[in-house]
Amino acid sequence: MHYRTPLSRVLGLGSAQKGTGHWWMQRVTAVALIPLSFFAIGLLDSSFNAPYADTVKWLASPLHSTIIIAWILAVFYHAALGLQVVIEDYVAVEAAKITAIWSVNLVFFLLAVAAVIAVLRIISSAG
Amino acid sequence: MATNNNRPISPHLQAYKLPLTGIISITHRMTGVLLSVGLVAFVYIVSAVAGGATDYADMQAFMDVWIIKLIYWGFVYALFFHLCHGVRHLIWDAGRSFDSETLNSYAVCELAASVILTLATLFM
Numbered sequence: 001m002h003y004r005t006p007l008s009r010v011l012g013l014g015s016a017q018k019g020t021g022h023w024w025m026q027r028v029t030a031v032a033l034i035p036l037s038f039f040a041i042g043l044l045d046s047s048f049n050a051p052y053a054d055t056v057k058w059l060a061s062p063l064h065s066t067i068i069i070a071w072i073l074a075v076f077y078h079a080a081l082g083l084q085v086v087i088e089d090y091v092a093v094e095a096a097k098i099t100a101i102w103s104v105n106l107v108f109f110l111l112a113v114a115a116v117i118a119v120l121r122i123i124s125s126a127g
Numbered sequence: 128m129a130t131n132n133n134r135p136i137s138p139h140l141q142a143y144k145l146p147l148t149g150i151i152s153i154t155h156r157m158t159g160v161l162l163s164v165g166l167v168a169f170v171y172i173v174s175a176v177a178g179g180a181t182d183y184a185d186m187q188a189f190m191d192v193w194i195i196k197l198i199y200w201g202f203v204y205a206l207f208f209h210l211c212h213g214v215r216h217l218i219w220d221a222g223r224s225f226d227s228e229t230l231n232s233y234a235v236c237e238l239a240a241s242v243i244l245t246l247a248t249l250f251m
Contacts, residue, residue, distance in 0.1 A: 086156060
């Protein structure tokens with residue numbers, strides 16, 4: 001039985017059939033980020049204190065570059081999901097809300113791409 | 128679509144003193160937003176490493192300014208705070224630790240853990 005009118009569905013009221021997806025991915029990325037974040041701090045620590053050649057060598061190892069790229073993908077996704085919730089809570093005007101959420105998504109997607117490309121450039125510069 | 132902007136809000140922040148758990152809860156959100164903004168700095172740093180030895184040296188000189196260092200350590204603390212409270216959210220998601228005694232003792236635990244993790248990183 002369908003008790004909801006087609007109009008209420010079109011207006012975006014009620015279930016969109018994907019209610020748990022956002023919540024679940026927030027948790028999955030959170031769990032992944034617990035171990036990965038320690039490596040991100042390791043990279044930053046090396047970048048601030050170690051000689052250039054040492055940082056490049058550290059990041060160019062297959063294990064470290066895999067972990068750092070995984071961290072980048074998880075952290076930018078996690079940040080965009082989290083900021084979406086914050087925007088939804090505080091921005092009541094529908095047009096501003098949707099614009100803000102998708103601006104954030106776009107910016108964080110571009111930042112993630114830039115970060116991954118930087119890691120790939122570091123790997124190739126290590127030869 | 129018509130939106131009712133005149134709904135009651137709760138808790139009323141000017142009349143209600145937040146308990147420790149409430150302060151931690153809003154801090155979790157604030158650190159999350161700050162850490163998200165901080166990711167822009169990560170892109171700058173990793174791009175400087177990719178840019179070669181000169182860019183790298185410039186980045187190191189910038190990150191060595193004391194106020195920048197202080198901000199960086201603020202971010203490290205924010206990360207560990209967010210991580211520790213995030214673990215608690217995962218425990219809540221499993222349907223555990225909702226009684227008020229556990230709530231308060233865990234609040235102290237996660238504050239202590241976040242400070243210890245930050246200090247461990249600082250002196251590593």
